Amino acid sequence: MLKKALLVIDYTNDFVHENGALTCGEPGQEIDGNIAGHIHEFAHNREDIFFLTDAHHEKDTRHPETDLFPPHNIIGTSGRDLYGEVEKASGQYKNEPFVHYLDKTRYSAFAGTPLDLLLKERGIRELHITGVCTDICILHTAVDAYNLSYPTVINRNAVASFNQQGHEWALGHFASCLGATVY
Template identity: 50%
Template sequence: MTRALIIIDYTNDFVAMDGALTAGQPAIALEDRIVELADTFNHNGDYVILPTDLHTANDPFHPETKLFPPHNLANTWGREYFGKLQTWVDTHKDEDKTYIFPKNRYSSFANTNLDNYLRERGITEIDLVGVVTDICILHTAVDAYNLDYDVTIHPSGVASFNQAGHEWALDHFKNTLGFKVED
């Protein structure tokens, strides 16, 4: 069965210590695991999907403008993938089973063609990694649940800037959504 690894928002703004909305050291610690999973999925002939936040500074119509500082702005260092993931993307971005697209909401499904993309390829099983556990990972996971995907969350591949929120989300994935929460 074909699977997809979905790497959410693993960018400089969310990960690097000087990123605009960084999860800092907990997010940096994910780097090797995320690249290892991407290599494994790629080697197995599965898909690697990278939905990535894209914003416009001071957009008066976007709700995040009131909640967070400007982040993941188009054509900035902050929107580039963090560390080794950028190298991985540079190597694999033109491959048929690597799919990169912008998103403008917390969920990778909202306002995107992700559901169609997965269904067209017969993918019903997805693995989620990236940041932030209790925001973009959570909202993507809830939408995946509502769309009947079989989901695995890799605890060694997700992080947040809010440890209590991170732990709550991991519990919610397992005990409310019934997802596999394992590495």
């Protein structure tokens, strides 16, 4: 049986809440129940779930995103808290051995994190990627997953972006260039 894992990427207040520092707004909020549903499904089957959250330091002038985006997901702020139903589902399973929380400081959930090592230790061979932003962190994570030979599944109703054109482009790119299953 092919072991799979759910990745929930950057589904935080700063990226989803209407007052978030770098919010997707309504598109991000609309996928809340879908991601929570995936969390419950994976938890029911005791399959690994990884919550990967952007982590920035206040007034960090050396980070490459500093000139691209307003400050967001600052360590120690509520902007880094998970949003809505996803936060509730996370809380429900947070002490389970199959639930993992990792901070990340780059777009890809693999860059500078032990994600690949943790997946390999658990024998995981397929990744189901959810969260935001489709054309930034989801895209870069999917590219790295491809380069590491992980088959990838993307549910179009469990990813969103503040850029609808970029969102649609990324969905096509996942299927046509990365061989991902997009449904």
